Amino acid sequence: MMNKQIVVLGAGPAGAAVALGLKRLGYEVCVVSEWRRFAALEGVSQRVLEGLRQAGLHQALASACAASPRQVRWNGEAHAPNVEHLLDRPAFDAAIRQDLLAAGVELIEARVRELSSTAEGHCLQLDSASGPQTCHADFLVEARGRQAPLSGKGLRGQETLSLLNHWQEQPGPARSAVESLADGWAWMARLGDGRCFWQLTLDVASTDLPEKSQLAEFCAAQRAQSTLVRELFGAPALQPSALHARSSTATLCLQTSGDNWLRVGDAAMAVDPLSGNGIFQSLSSSLQAPAVINTLLQKPERAALARHFHQQRVEQLFLRFARIGRDFYAMEQQWVARPFWQSRRNWPDDLPLHAPADYASLRVARAPVINGELIDEADVVITADQPLGIWHLQGIELAPIVRALHSAPLTEVLAPLAAEQQRLVYGWLRAQGYRQA
Template sequence: MAEAQILVLGAGPAGAATAIGLRRLGYPVTVVSDWRRFAAVEGVSQRVLDGLRHAGLGGALEQAATPATRYVRWNGEQLRLNQEFLLDRQRFDHALRDDLLQAGVTLVEGRVRAVRPGYAVTLENGQILRGDFLVEARGRQAPLASDRLRGPETVSLLNLWQSAPGEPASAVESLEDGWAWMARLADGRCYWQITLDAAAAGLPGKAQLADYCAARRRQSAWVTELFDAQALAPAQVHARSSTAILAGACAGTDWLRVGDAAMAVDPLSGNGIFQSLSSALQAPVVINTLLRQPQRAELARRFHQERIEQLFLRFARLGRDFYRQERQRGGQGFWARRQDWPDHQPMHVQADWHVVRVERRPILRDGLVDEAQVVVTADQPLGVWHLHGIELAPLVAELQAGASLSGLLSSRPAQHQRMLRHWLDKQGYR
């Protein structure tokens, strides 16, 4: 039987990781992507770099990641923190395409004009591509259904200009009505982005945005420390939404949403690329199940949807907690709206052995979504299947039935006993 033809719309980290994962499973994949229309840079952590390598995107990293000193002015405090890596998105996007081509993915440059059932994808130049399965990975530009969850409406204004070469550095600072992130690359390219409440910002028209942003930069001590006098003049501006959005449905029988097309987080969480990868790394297995095991379609869709929703809430709460750290402005409009969203549930729930239970849930096994007994805890609502290869559900079930822990562990290697005792202790077992 011929392999299903898979179309991936978008060649960002999520689309690229999904496409490469599908190629590893043997599927013919075509990625459709338009080039980024403006220059951008992002600050990422070491775990983002590790995730990119794991996804097969190591070539892109070699081209684009630059270590930089990071400064923070938040809640009245000024700090110099561990370095972050500045990711030049234009160079990174070019390198992603090289990684895709090396993996055997067919790459088509073009802007999508229409997507029709079938799937027939029409590009702006009139070209029509056909596929059996569609992956929506166009980020925030992807069409969204009406049943979506939105955070406080937020807008970011990205300014970029060329200055003299210097030491790479980045900084973030809180403002009365929002916050700003800025970075300087070694070749003198400079970036400054201010994030504001879309409804309350009172922004001028498009023609006046450059002057407005320049005036805001002149008020910042960080700007004068990090950049030269060129930073005080009007610069090129790109306005974009940075509202946190969760798509209502992220999976069907012949389509899947990944990355920002499934969930887009507030930039303060600092995990845009990481969350894109988190949703994309599971996608090839979900798609493989939908195509090869249609009787498990509902299980596969449930697996993908639940993990997208949990990732979204995790990152939304992480951003909320960063906003809460700015206590000096906690009662003001911009900050108040974001310090209580999406809810008041803590990032990490206190361990409680009494709520630990064993349930049958979807898991990943042998390249497919399967089902198994897992352990659901307060901090792991989707369940934990195994600990370093040791299935946990049988052990927990016997403990809850009254078995002795010493007796259950006596035949196991000493190293396994230590690991299991440590994990049980973290769940509140005594």
Template sequence: MKAPQIVVLGAGPAGAAVARALAILGYAVTVVSDRRRFDAVEGLSLRVLEGLRRAGLFRASACAEGPCARTTLWNGVTQTVNAEFLVDRHAFDAALRADLHEAGVEVVEATVRSVQSTPHTHDLMIETADGPLSLNADFLVEARGRLAPLMRDATRGPQTLSLLNVWQGAPGAAASAVESLQDGWAWMARLPDGRCYWQMTLDVASAELPQRDELLAFCARMRHSPLASAFFAGEAGAQARLYARSSTATLCGRTGARNWLRVGDAAMAVDPLSGNGIFQSLSSALQAPAVIHTLISRPERAELALRFHQQRIEHLFLRFARTGRDFYALEQRFGASPFWQARSRWPDDVPTHQVPDFGQLTIARAPVIDGDVIGEADVVVSPDQPLGVWHLQGVPLAPIVEKLKCESAEETLRSLDADTARMIRKWLAAQGYPHALV
């Protein structure tokens, strides 16, 4: 039987992670990706680097500069900590491609012109440097980030625009900073070679933006803020280049079917606040290979696999949206500004984290990752983990919670070795179990 042909559109962190994992599972994978058309730098947290390594993207993780000093001026309080790694996106993207080549994944540099899909196949027309080319795929992975065509059922947050300025300054230590302003917030960074980046995020509906040919002058005025002036040491950035892009939080209402799947920013794109973009991309991508493998090799589990993917995409989206909401709400100086009002109240007023209450734990049957495929198991559901937790380092939790309804923790955990019992007790204490540490 002919092996399914899988095409991944996009070679960013999400697309690369999925493509590499599918290749390891034995699939023939082709990645189609266009080159980034503008200079950019991004901030990464340590957990992003760990996620890249977990996905086998070691060359990409090695591109990170840092940890670098990160200064924040938020709600009038200035703090500086070593908390951020910086990556030049051109170098980072090249490293992702090198990771894919090393894994035996074919990468085609091209622009996607059209995709014609049926329930059984996908016909693609792409434009390479040598001219047009047609491709056929049995399974398609949409990983082109925010550039991916959106479906009509997408949920969107407050309409947001980011204006990026890039210029060459003097060489110096790598660093980054975040500053809250009346009509938005700015993120800025310097690389050791002197490249400077300043990006302001604004509300499209309320910001008084000038015409496009006046945007650079507008940005230059905004860069005279207290933190930016100090951060760039008075460098004017007179030769700055401008790039405008949407940064509206977006969630696709349908993230997959039997022969296609959306991952990363193509499935859900969050507000760029706090550098969560690549982290959430990887979070959704690391689960996708098991979903795709199930759709192809266990078609009778298709509904289960798609429900698993959709639920987790929606859960991640809400979690990141609420985290951003809480961070916006910390800024109290600009409460009357439409920008801050809208974002400190969206997406809802549900607390980001619930108070642990062992009495609220329930047992439910739910889809889970079982090896390389999606299976079904009894999971422990809590207000803070609505999708449920199956096991802790291989120890199923549902039977333990069931037993604790009629016997003590000591009796329930008696058959476990001391280290495992200690781990389970710690988890029970985090769930609000009153006698977990006895």
């Protein structure tokens, strides 16, 4: 039996970011992962690349293609709003493994056949190329994405299915596009080497899908009706092609931690693919995880605080992305009565993505924060748009300033700060609705 201090299940961006962060804190980390079993392509924004850099995933970052143009056809209108970087997922996954190995993180290529957990630790039965293995972990990080087993309560959006197709054409310029359809939407892209991808996202309950053996023909028929497909691709796009079906239902785990385990990335919360980039949200929930785990292991008296911090931020992130998706769906007015669009334009709630600034509502409260390598508690400022609170503004604590403004004029409150800090804080106050009398 192998004895490990911390085992991370999953070598995607989320698992890798946690493993590298823990390694920097001095922990011995082992990552257990299978290779991806299907070809896939993703389009990511510049902020994802910044997240990869922040996580220390430099070789994964280098695997991203240069920015290429992206077309959007939504609500009967055509736009070319921005660019995106295309990620060949098999190459990206291989680069992540290179980053892990370069950092000295142990990597086991294996499938988890069985997992049993107690307060004393976790026992994993693994199937690897060299045969069955048993591994014991003191702490476990669940980062296997949407496929991670979920026990306990969770929140699910409308059941959603994505059908990913890929085929080969002649080399040409890299491009991508997205378009709305009567019963769903499609994302499509081609790489410079001629590999082409098209993904159709549908509602499980209302779509009359054929048998599994006929899905490739069904998708080819859908592509044949799209003028955008004909613009981006050649004749092979109109033929049945290799296909992989996967769930893309939005899910939120309502218990993302215990005293000796933590869920991150899509295993904690997975968003509708229209809501924002999945890699970005995976990194967002994972970059905080090393501090949470370090607190659970080194400061058990703060365990409840650390777990509350992680759960709060996972839930807030989920709602943010879910509302982004809701607002995109609501923009599509051509098929408002169709089940796909009708069920998604009002979920998860009717609250605005961004609450309007309201200086009168600002208040100071105690809340968990990341303080160096640990989760701590501090006075933060709760705002309409930041319900979890803001502690610092580029190193300047905001709670003392907001408190002082109740009894002193702005010039007096800001006087101890340097001129540039004064401008920074004043700009923040103005953004919150503050106006001098």
